[in-house]
Amino acid sequence: MRLDITQNSKDHTYLLKIKIDQLKTLKDYETLMNLINSLSLEFDLDPEMSLDDLKKIAQEAKNEEADELNCSIGTEGIDLEF
Secondary structure (H helix, E strand, C coil): CCEEEEECCCCCCEEEEEEHHHCCCHHHHHHHHHHHHHHHHCCCCCCCCCHHHHHHHHHHHHHCCCCEEEEEEECCEEEEEC
């Protein structure tokens, strides 16, 4: 699985970008979920998202013919969009 993680040094936020076609196996979803959880801890955030929720979002993105998922994490919270 290949993904991009960018940290904005000014406001210390993170942006994760992953191509939808990279999410193929359960391990891929688990890895992405673990990264989101880990980065969220820096801001004392709880993603309140399950693995099933992540799969549903990815499936919705596929149905909408989106190319990638973007997850921003910072003091404002967690935003997952496609």
